[in-house]
Structure formats: C-alpha cells, structure tokens
Amino acid sequence: MGQELAASQLALAVRGAANSENPELQRRAGMLPDLLRFAPPRPATTLGELSSPATVRPWQARDWSPSFPGSDRLTFSAAPALDAWRSAAFAFGSHGSVGSNAWAVDPTRSASGGSMLAVDAHFRLTSPAPLWLVHIQISNDRGDEGPFVAGAALPGVPGVAYGFHRDLAWSPAASYFDVADVYVERLDPSATAVEFRDGLVPIVSRKETIVVADAVDIVVDVRVVPHHGPVVPVLVNHQVAPLQPDVGALSVRWSGLEPMRDLEASLGMLAAKGVEQALSQVGFSPSSVRSVVVADQDEVLYVAPTLVPQRDDRASAWDAATYEGRLPCFALPGDGSAEWVGKLARTTIPVLQRPASGYVVTANADPVGGTLDNDPSNDVASDGARTFFSCSFDAGFRQGRIEDRLKSATEPLTLAEAASIQGDVRSDLASRLVPFLMDAVKRVQRERDEPGTFPLLSDLATSERFVSSSPDGWIDLLGSWEAEAGFEMRTGVTSADLSLTVDARDALASRAALLFHAWLVRLLHGVFADEMEAVGLGMQGLYAVSEGLPVRSLLHLLETPAESLASYDVQLRDSLLWEEMTTEKVESRDERLVTAWLDAMGWLGDHLGDDQDRWRWGLLHTVRLSPPDPTMGLLSIPPESDLTFPNGFPRPGGLFTVDTSAFSMARVDGSDAPRFDFSEGAALRFAVRFANQGPEATVALAGGQIADPARAHFRDGAEYW
Numbered sequence: 001m002g003q004e005l006a007a008s009q010l011a012l013a014v015r016g017a018a019n020s021e022n023p024e025l026q027r028r029a030g031m032l033p034d035l036l037r038f039a040p041p042r043p044a045t046t047l048g049e050l051s052s053p054a055t056v057r058p059w060q061a062r063d064w065s066p067s068f069p070g071s072d073r074l075t076f077s078a079a080p081a082l083d084a085w086r087s088a089a090f091a092f093g094s095h096g097s098v099g100s101n102a103w104a105v106d107p108t109r110s111a112s113g114g115s116m117l118a119v120d121a122h123f124r125l126t127s128p129a130p131l132w133l134v135h136i137q138i139s140n141d142r143g144d145e146g147p148f149v150a151g152a153a154l155p156g157v158p159g160v161a162y163g164f165h166r167d168l169a170w171s172p173a174a175s176y177f178d179v180a181d182v183y184v185e186r187l188d189p190s191a192t193a194v195e196f197r198d199g200l201v202p203i204v205s206r207k208e209t210i211v212v213a214d215a216v217d218i219v220v221d222v223r224v225v226p227h228h229g230p231v232v233p234v235l236v237n238h239q240v241a242p243l244q245p246d247v248g249a250l251s252v253r254w255s256g257l258e259p260m261r262d263l264e265a266s267l268g269m270l271a272a273k274g275v276e277q278a279l280s281q282v283g284f285s286p287s288s289v290r291s292v293v294v295a296d297q298d299e300v301l302y303v304a305p306t307l308v309p310q311r312d313d314r315a316s317a318w319d320a321a322t323y324e325g326r327l328p329c330f331a332l333p334g335d336g337s338a339e340w341v342g343k344l345a346r347t348t349i350p351v352l353q354r355p356a357s358g359y360v361v362t363a364n365a366d367p368v369g370g371t372l373d374n375d376p377s378n379d380v381a382s383d384g385a386r387t388f389f390s391c392s393f394d395a396g397f398r399q400g401r402i403e404d405r406l407k408s409a410t411e412p413l414t415l416a417e418a419a420s421i422q423g424d425v426r427s428d429l430a431s432r433l434v435p436f437l438m439d440a441v442k443r444v445q446r447e448r449d450e451p452g453t454f455p456l457l458s459d460l461a462t463s464e465r466f467v468s469s470s471p472d473g474w475i476d477l478l479g480s481w482e483a484e485a486g487f488e489m490r491t492g493v494t495s496a497d498l499s500l501t502v503d504a505r506d507a508l509a510s511r512a513a514l515l516f517h518a519w520l521v522r523l524l525h526g527v528f529a530d531e532m533e534a535v536g537l538g539m540q541g542l543y544a545v546s547e548g549l550p551v552r553s554l555l556h557l558l559e560t561p562a563e564s565l566a567s568y569d570v571q572l573r574d575s576l577l578w579e580e581m582t583t584e585k586v587e588s589r590d591e592r593l594v595t596a597w598l599d600a601m602g603w604l605g606d607h608l609g610d611d612q613d614r615w616r617w618g619l620l621h622t623v624r625l626s627p628p629d630p631t632m633g634l635l636s637i638p639p640e641s642d643l644t645f646p647n648g649f650p651r652p653g654g655l656f657t658v659d660t661s662a663f664s665m666a667r668v669d670g671s672d673a674p675r676f677d678f679s680e681g682a683a684l685r686f687a688v689r690f691a692n693q694g695p696e697a698t699v700a701l702a703g704g705q706i707a708d709p710a711r712a713h714f715r716d717g718a719e720y721w
Contacts, residue, residue: 433520
C-alpha cells in the first residue's frame with residue numbers, strides 16, 4: 001500500500017511543477033520519466049521475457065479519466081496514511097530488503113551427481129531469530145526408520161518453510177508480484193457510501209476488539225468498502241477519525257484477504273516424492289505472495305503460483321512515453337473503471353522445469369522481463385492475454401551476480417562453492433558507477449592543467465579543496481579496487497577484536513567500499529535533493545517509493561544518451577537534474593560526481609580522523625541482532641554493553657550485493673555521522689545436495705535456537721553465520 005501512495009504522491013508533486021511559480025522548477029516539469037524508473041538496472045530474469053509488447057493499444061483513444069484520477073482528493077486522503085506507513089516501516093526496520101536468493105542446479109552442474117538447492121532467506125535480523133531449525137524423524141515401534149524432514153520453520157506456523165527430505169528439497173521465495181491495489185473513493189455527502197459506477201454502495205462498519213494484556217481492550221471501528229476492502233483509517237489522538245466527504249477515503253484490495261492454499265502447499269512438500277509430484281500436487285496451489293524453487297535427485301524447478309489479479313484494461317491504460325494514464329502501482333479510481341475482473345490464467349504462471357542452462361535462479365527480480373522496457377503495461381502472455389505482474393521488482397544485481405557465478409563455474413559445484421556464492425560481496429553497482437567517477441576526475445584534472453578545455457569545471461579544478469585532495473590517489477585507489485579486489489566489499493577488520501587487517505587486498509576492498517558508499521550517499525543527495533525539496537517532498541519522497549529508486553534514476557541519467565532524457569536541456573547538453581537549482585552558477589554531471597567525492601572525503605575525515613588507513617568499512621558497516629521489542633534488550637546479539645563490538649558485528653557486503661547487507665539510505669543523508677549499520681539480511685543460509693547416499697545439507701542461522709541469554713545455545717550460531 002505504501003509504495004502505491006508514495007508513487008502517486010511523487011507523480012502528482014512532479015506534475016505540479018508545470019504550474020510552479022519557481023521558473024527553475026518549471027524547466028524541470030517533464031522530469032518524471034527520469035525520476036520514476038520501472039526498468040531494473042540489471043535485466044536479470046528467471047524465464048526470459050514475455051512475448052513482444054502489443055503493437056495495438058486498445059486504449060489509445062484515451063477514453064479514461066485524467067492522469068492519476070482522484071488527484072484533487074488523493075493528496076489530502078493519502079498524506080496521513082503515507083506518514084503512518086513510513087513510521088511503521090522505520091519502526092520495524094523495513095526498507096525493502098526483505099526477500100530471498102534461491103537457486104538450484106541440476107546434476108550436470110553438481111559435484112555430487114545429484115541436484116543442489118541453495119537459499120538465503122531475508123528477514124529483519126532479530127534475536128530470537130525469525131526462523132527456527134527443525135528436524136522430524138518418524139519411526140515405528142520396531143525401530144524401522146520412517147519419513148524424516150529437516151529445515152527451518154517460522155515459529156508458530158505449521159510446516160517446514162525451508163527444508164528437505166530424502167526425495168525433495170524446497171525453498172519459498174518472495175515473488176514481488178503486485179497483488180494489492182489502493183482505490184481513491186469518493187464519498188456521498190453523509191460519508192456512509194462510496195460512488196461506484198452509476199450508484200452508491202454503503203460502507204460496511206464492524207467493531208474489532210484488540211485484547212491487550214494487563215490493559216484495557218482496544219475497540220476499533222473497521223470500515224469496509226464491500227467490493228474493494230478495508231478503508232485505510234486516519235488516526236487523530238490514537239482514535240479513528242470520522243470520514244470526510246470533501247476529502248474522500250482510501251480502500252485496499254489485497255488477494256491475501258481471499259482464501260489461499262499456502263499452508264496446503266507447505267505441508268504438501270513434506271510428502272512429495274519429487275519435482276514432478278511437487279509441481280502437480282503443490283506447484284499450482286494459489287498463493288498470496290509465494291514462488292518456490294524445488295530440487296530432487298535428478299531435476300530442478302521454479303514455479304510462481306502467486307494469485308495475480310486480472311485487472312480491467314483501463315487500470316493499465318498507460319502511455320510510457322509521456323508517463324500519463326494509470327498503472328496499478330499508483331492509486332486507482334474507485335469508481336468502477338479499474339476493477340479486478342478475475343485472476344491471471346494458469347497458463348500465465350511462470351514455470352521453469354528442466355532448464356537448458358542446468359540451473360534456476362530467483363532473487364526477487366522480474367521473472368519474465370515485463371518491466372525491462374520500462375513499460376509494465378504492454379505485455380502479453382503466450383495465449384495473447386494482456387498481463388500485468390508488477391511495476392517494480394528488485395534491481396536485478398543479486399540475481400545477475402548469482403547467474404554470473406553459475407555460468408563462470410568451470411567445475412561442478414560443491415556445497416562449499418554454494419556457500420561461497422551465498423557469501424559473494426562483489427558490488428556490481430560499483431562496477432557500473434566507478435568508471436563515471438574516474439572519468440570525471442580525469443576531466444577535472446585536464447581542466448586544471450589545460451584551462452578552458454571543460455569550462456564548466458573551471459571553478460572546481462582550481463579550488464583548494466580539489467587541488468589539495470590528491471586526485472591521483474583516488475584514481476589509483478579506484479583502479480586497484482577493480483584490478484586487485486574485483487569490486488569486493490570487505491570489512492578490513494578482524495572479527496575477533498576489530499583490529500585492522502594486514503592483508504593488503506582486504507584493506508583495499510574495505511577502504512574503497514567505505515568511500516564508495518559515502519560518495520554515493522552524497523551524490524544522490526547532490527543530484528536529486530534540490531528538485532525533491534522544490535516539489536515539497538524531500539529525498540524521502542523518492543525513498544518512500546523504493547530505497548533503490550534513486551540509484552535506478554542515477555544509473556539512468558549516467559548511462560542513457562543525454563539527448564534521450566526527459567529532463568534534457570539544450571543549453572546544458574545534459575539533464576537539468578545535474579544542475580543545482582539553488583545556485584547562480586551552472587553545475588554539470590562531472591562537477592556533481594567529483595564534488596560528491598570531495599564531500600564524502602570531508603565527511604569521513606570529520607568523523608573518522610585524518611588517518612585514511614583506518615577508514616575501514618567494517619567499523620561502520622555493522623549488524624546487531626536486536627529483539628523485536630526494545631524492552632527485551634538482554635536478547636541483543638551482541639549486547640549493547642559489549643565492549644568489543646559496541647556497534648554490532650562487522651559485516652562485508654553492501655548495497656545490492658548477493659550477501660544482502662544493505663543499510664537504509666533513507667536514514668543517511670550525509671549531514672550526520674556516517675551510519676551504515678543494517679538490520680535486514682539473510683536470517684538463514686541453507687544449502688542441500690542430493691547424492692547416492694542421500695541428501696546432505698549445510699545451514700547457518702542468524703542467532704541461536706534458544707531465547708535465553710544464560711543458555712549455551714543462545715548465540716552459538718551467530719559467529720558462524
């Protein structure tokens with residue numbers, strides 16, 4: 001829900017720039033296609049692409065209501081709900097990293113002669129752990145061994161979520177399909193009914209009691225639009241406020257409110273005798289959010305039976321060139337013109353069995369490539385039916401990197417090599433961005449040595465800040481990071497006592513990782529903050545849509561031919577987004593790139609001191625397994641009082657790495673002390689291979705099996721993890 005509201009708010013605010021009294025903002029009125037990107041930076045898919053986009057658009061007559069319908073009321077009705085959603089997301093540490101890496105290889109790529117499955121399950125990293133290791137062995141009274149199953153379960157939920165037995169291994173994976181819509185409802189004068197098609201539909205109201213231990217029960221008035229779903233409440237002084245006819249309301253329709261078969265599918269895995277049986281009996285069970293990767297002795301499978309609604313074509317009446325119209329990832333009108341008309345046909349369910357490549361990979365990226373052209377509205381399935389899965393999937397870096405590792409493997413994989421892939425910390429993002437920075441530095445140097453070569457860089461090239469910053473050292477550092485460390489992001493400190501490592505490669509990868517992330521934070525702020533402040537949203541307006549959105553937009557600005565950008569300016573010969581709105585001088589992309597690096601160097605120097613050898617990623621990129629309830633502080637791993645790890649354990653990796661360890665960019669703007677700690681990641685790393693003697697598995701759990709700090713097994717998995 002929050003993303004739909006945030007995307008709608010962003011689109012409305014940017015479109016309002018055309019009517020702004022600020023001439024600089026008016027110049028940027030067409031910038032929305034450069035800010036709100038649907039295409040992933042790395043086009044990694046599981047199945048390949050759907051058939052070619054339809055050449056005939058049935059809605060080209062434009063008989064739908066105006067862009068972002070209900071916009072006159074949306075801003076008022078959405079703002080309280082969006083603020084509440086942001087507060088909840090920050091309180092629970094969620095910023096978009098919850099997902100999974102799941103992949104499997106068939107016997108042709110496995111050293112054991114049987115298939116292999118590996119998964120990293122991404123959750124908020126808590127203590128107690130969000131998953132529980134389980135092992136069930138059934139024997140009869142004669143001692144004969146019967147069925148067994150081992151794996152990890154969600155506490156209190158029946159079944160084994162991630163597991164294996166003699167015949168099968170399985171892992172669920174988040175599909176990221178769009179299975180919910182937010183509707184902007186128009187109310188009648190009494191605020192007791194909504195306008196729908198040619199009439200009014202009464203709002204249903206019911207009382208819901210929330211029992212609170214040792215306190216007074218909370219009674220909530222839940223209002224429901226019968227054909228959509230619950231009305232998003234507006235709270236005033238912790239009470240649900242009355243509906244206002246002039247403001248309208250928001251309702252939410254979600255497929256998860258309908259009966260699903262997730263539990264049946266989970267339990268079915270316990271008895272399935274192989275991939276074929278898993279597919280026929282379990283694979284097509286309707287699910288709210290699930291896809292699944294399965295392996296047996298001989299083959300592997302990916303299937304995504306998520307119940308995706310089939311929407312009225314008018315819900316996706318979108319012009320990708322002008323960014324006008326409707327998409328389900330925006331708030332939709334509740335007047336009956338954007339309704340669900342069924343569910344996508346079973347023939348559209350993404351399935352990959354017996355892949356020619358010998359492997360299946362899913363890491364929350366677009367499984368069928370529907371967003372690769374930046375238009376999620378124009379795809380059709382093999383049967384000719386128009387399909388819409390989602391506007392935005394993961395950026396694709398994790399999935400692409402896993403595929404790179406599998407493709408480049410020269411020998412069949414072992415469990416140890418599977419663990420190496422799970423712990424991969426190469427930054428494909430850095431490999432894309434660093435060359436632009438290096439080229440920009442070289443051009444500033446050339447302007448310094450040959451004045452007039454790049455006039456827009458004159459002030460920067462002659463500035464004391466640049467001249468005294470030893471730019472040749474930056475070039476050497478960044479070049480060595482690629483050549484000697486492959487853009488890996490290492491801690492640079494020991495895991496025993498945080499002392500600096502002496503290994504030159506580790507130190508290089510650590511210093512470069514820290515500088516890269518500090519630079520990226522400052523660069524994103526330097527490029528987008530002025531426009532976002534001018535439209536009244538600030539940088540949080542971008543991050544609320546997706547924490548990865550500014551990175552998508554940045555790569556788009558850098559890698560797309562400038563004249564093709566929506567924000568292209570003839571005089572600047574580049575996007576206006578590079579130019580700072582609040583200054584008299586004209587800034588360029590090279591100036592923004594290099595200034596951000598100088599800012600990052602100063603930022604780190606102010607907080608870490610002048611000895612750059614001590615600038616190590618692992619001192620700031622840390623994790624603490626915290627209890628869900630702050631009052632349970634004794635459960636923290638490491639505890640707050642830990643003298644060796646006062647800020648948490650040092651961790652390698654970073655933004656978009658396979659070893660998921662992304663800090664919240666929304667919390668780091670460069671104005672405060674550097675904060676790169678993270679709270680979401682691989683709560684479970686699990687791999688299993690099949691061999692003639694039976695399955696063999698490895699597992700790493702973030703934390704321990706016992707929620708008692710005094711017990712030996714309270715945290716014995718944390719260090720290994």
